[in-house]
Amino acid sequence: MKSKPSLIDVAKRAKVAVSTVSRTISGKGAIGQETQESVRRAMRELGYQPNRVAQRLRSPTNAGGLIGLIIPNIQNPFFADLARGVEDAAYAQGHAVFLCNYDEDPEKQQLYLQVLQGESVAGVIIPPLNEDDPEIERLVRAGLPIVCVDRSLKNCPIDKVEVDNRRGAFEAVRHLIEKGHRRVGVITGPAHSSTGRDRLAGYRDAHAAAGINVDEELICYGEFKEDCGRRFAAQLLDLRKPPTALFTCSNLTTIGALHVVAERKLRIPDQLALIGFDDMLLADVYTPPLTMVSQPSYDVGRCAAELLFKRMQNSKQSPTNILLSPKLIIRKSV
Amino acid sequence: MKSKPSLIDVAKRAKVAVSTVSRTISGKGAIGQETQESVRRAMRELGYQPNRVAQRLRSPTNAGGLIGLIIPNIQNPFFADLARGVEDAAYAQGHAVFLCNYDEDPEKQQLYLQVLQGESVAGVIIPPLNEDDPEIERLVRAGLPIVCVDRSLKNCPIDKVEVDNRRGAFEAVRHLIEKGHRRVGVITGPAHSSTGRDRLAGYRDAHAAAGINVDEELICYGEFKEDCGRRFAAQLLDLRKPPTALFTCSNLTTIGALHVVAERKLRIPDQLALIGFDDMLLADVYTPPLTMVSQPSYDVGRCAAELLFKRMQNSKQSPTNILLSPKLIIRKSV
DNA sequence: TTGTACGCGTTATCAC
DNA sequence: GTGATAACGCGTACAA
Numbered sequence: 019m020k021s022k023p024s025l026i027d028v029a030k031r032a033k034v035a036v037s038t039v040s041r042t043i044s045g046k047g048a049i050g051q052e053t054q055e056s057v058r059r060a061m062r063e064l065g066y067q068p069n070r071v072a073q074r075l076r077s078p079t080n081a082g083g084l085i086g087l088i089i090p091n092i093q094n095p096f097f098a099d100l101a102r103g104v105e106d107a108a109y110a111q112g113h114a115v116f117l118c119n120y121d122e123d124p125e126k127q128q129l130y131l132q133v134l135q136g137e138s139v140a141g142v143i144i145p146p147l148n149e150d151d152p153e154i155e156r157l158v159r160a161g162l163p164i165v166c167v168d169r170s171l172k173n174c175p176i177d178k179v180e181v182d183n184r185r186g187a188f189e190a191v192r193h194l195i196e197k198g199h200r201r202v203g204v205i206t207g208p209a210h211s212s213t214g215r216d217r218l219a220g221y222r223d224a225h226a227a228a229g230i231n232v233d234e235e236l237i238c239y240g241e242f243k244e245d246c247g248r249r250f251a252a253q254l255l256d257l258r259k260p261p262t263a264l265f266t267c268s269n270l271t272t273i274g275a276l277h278v279v280a281e282r283k284l285r286i287p288d289q290l291a292l293i294g295f296d297d298m299l300l301a302d303v304y305t306p307p308l309t310m311v312s313q314p315s316y317d318v319g320r321c322a323a324e325l326l327f328k329r330m331q332n333s334k335q336s337p338t339n340i341l342l343s344p345k346l347i348i349r350k351s352v
Numbered sequence: 353m354k355s356k357p358s359l360i361d362v363a364k365r366a367k368v369a370v371s372t373v374s375r376t377i378s379g380k381g382a383i384g385q386e387t388q389e390s391v392r393r394a395m396r397e398l399g400y401q402p403n404r405v406a407q408r409l410r411s412p413t414n415a416g417g418l419i420g421l422i423i424p425n426i427q428n429p430f431f432a433d434l435a436r437g438v439e440d441a442a443y444a445q446g447h448a449v450f451l452c453n454y455d456e457d458p459e460k461q462q463l464y465l466q467v468l469q470g471e472s473v474a475g476v477i478i479p480p481l482n483e484d485d486p487e488i489e490r491l492v493r494a495g496l497p498i499v500c501v502d503r504s505l506k507n508c509p510i511d512k513v514e515v516d517n518r519r520g521a522f523e524a525v526r527h528l529i530e531k532g533h534r535r536v537g538v539i540t541g542p543a544h545s546s547t548g549r550d551r552l553a554g555y556r557d558a559h560a561a562a563g564i565n566v567d568e569e570l571i572c573y574g575e576f577k578e579d580c581g582r583r584f585a586a587q588l589l590d591l592r593k594p595p596t597a598l599f600t601c602s603n604l605t606t607i608g609a610l611h612v613v614a615e616r617k618l619r620i621p622d623q624l625a626l627i628g629f630d631d632m633l634l635a636d637v638y639t640p641p642l643t644m645v646s647q648p649s650y651d652v653g654r655c656a657a658e659l660l661f662k663r664m665q666n667s668k669q670s671p672t673n674i675l676l677s678p679k680l681i682i683r684k685s686v
Numbered sequence: 687t688t689g690t691a692c693g694c695g696t697t698a699t700c701a702c
Numbered sequence: 703g704t705g706a707t708a709a710c711g712c713g714t715a716c717a718a
Contacts, residue, residue, distance in 0.1 A: 036711090046713095076712045
């Protein structure tokens with residue numbers, strides 16, 4: 019196993035100095051025509067490829083463009099789409115993406131934040147686990163370009179790209195109400211989750227706008243997990259005065275709720291209407307096709323990457339907040 | 353923006369030599385009790401974190417454990433699960449994963465292969481786009497630990513973890529035949545895809561085992577994309593003698609086929625039976641619940657990572673091939 | 687236009 | 703036990 023050729027090897031072969039090779043590659047400084055050619059030839063012959071590690075060690079910011087993306091769970095289609103958006107935008111700019119999966123685990127998030135720092139990434143995109151995160155705030159102050167996505171940081175001016183959860187939820191629940199539903203059960207996220215809170219706020223807004231009092235017993239707070247969707251859907255349907263419609267606030271909880279629907283052989287929308295947050299693969303071929311609040315997840319990622327690149331170029335500009343609109347896709351489940 | 357503290361800063365503060373600090377951290381060599389303590393204190397006070405870039409530059413193999421994972425498409429749940437398996441196994445070993453998405457684009461695959469090399473990763477996990485890939489073969493020969501997953505390389509001894517596609521397809525189609533179907537349409541992958549070929553082979557096996565001649569007009573070769581599923585499902589159903597059952601060879605083609613089913617308001621399984629390769633999120637709550645060939649995608653990733661670690665420790669052992677079994681999950685679509 | 691020399695933060699090899 | 707120092711591969715100021 020012969021080790022990879024370095025700049026020095028190329029220089030030797032082309033009979034020039036290393037700096038000449040370096041300049042030929044970067045295009046900085048003036049280089050003679052024939053010198054360039056012999057250098058390029060030597061590179062080809064040796065199959066030279068730059069050592070990105072050395073590049074970043076030497077000049078952390080400019081070279082070996084690398085950005086970090088830390089997401090809660092790559093198996094969640096929302097984050098997969100988001101990641102793809104980041105990736106595409108980065109690729110277009112010649113940047114590579116270091117993708118980390120923190121599994122909603124604070125320690126792992128911490129660890130990856132450190133790893134990325136240790137890797138001298140030029141910037142980081144992250145949906146922070148908590149609204150207060152001293153470590154992220156420290157990094158921001160230390161000058162590391164960071165863009166928050168999906169979720170955000172309280173009391174910290176920072177670039178961010180979010181989805182208008184409140185509005186999305188509002189439109190969904192308004193639609194339910196317009197269709198005559200007066201008891202709409204909602205399964206939202208935990209109280210400390212801003213997305214969960216915002217979606218619940220939209221739920222309340224829609225009720226307020228229609229002059230309907232919200233029956234607090236119709237509100238369930240749970241993790242954004244399938245299991246919670248299942249449990250709370252069952253709980254809601256077992257109420258003495260059960261809801262006639264369900265608003266599930268994430269793709270996973272929607273699936274959990276659909277399990278209950280299947281088990282109890284409920285007919286949608288006759289016996290139970292349903293709207294879920296997050297569109298999913300089979301939603302439009304489900305029987306009946308599911309009405310959903312579709313998030314522009316890919317765009318969130320793309321915008322975040324673009325925002326990050328701007329920040330990387332100009333670290334002094336004041337933070338930009340972008341709010342993307344979700345879209346109510348009306349199908350047949352209401 | 354003050355730059356991050358380095359070993360040197362720690363050494364200064366603790367009033368020792370850098371080598372002493374380095375040894376204290378790595379635990380190699382004997383260090384005096386009090387020296388250790390003062391070093392650790394200095395590290396804490398400065399908030400020192402190792403520079404992984406410098407570590408890898410200095411000792412590419414041992415330090416800053418980093419492995420690369422290059423996948424075709426992170427939005428495909430199969431690969432998302434696989435990635436998660438890799439990630440979990442790597443995390444357990446203290447390795448970080450550099451995840452790249454090549455979008456089934458040969459150039460991008462090439463690029464990321466180079467990036468990973470440039471990053472001095474300790475090893476790479478990849479489902480190769482093509483069965484012949486000179487570049488990957490070159491890297492293997494150059495001594496870079498590489499594990500192939502899902503797909504593989506022809507004529508190249510290499511560690512790999514694959515799913516028994518042929519057997520999975522065989523069981524699915526046998527099930528269809530046992531239920532009385534004699535005309536089973538199949539939508540498989542392109543001819544150059546080994547997974548597509550293997551699944552088609554299983555389809556043929558099942559027919560042969562039952563003594564049924566395969567009508568070649570029931571076989572469609574397409575990309576593993578939703579669009580193809582749609583087009584070919586329609587084409588098959590428009591045959592003069594249409595199939596009574598469909599076997600779709602990937603999650604995306606299954607979805608495409610289900611679109612056609614929805615458009616034509618076909619009742620499953622009465623008017624059309626269906627089995628798809630790859631289980632998916634809503635499959636079990638679909639009406640009717642969909643019978644699927646479930647791949648152990650997470651395990652593929654986990655096994656691959658473990659194989660890679662073994663290879664990284666012992667580069668001389670002969671290649672290991674692991675074949676994982678898919679599982680036919682019988683629900684109600686047949 | 688080209689070459690020399692230094693430093694980025696580490697680890698490893700010496701000598702003490 | 704500890705300290706000084708040479709690499710790792712690259713970019714760049716400075717000299718030629």
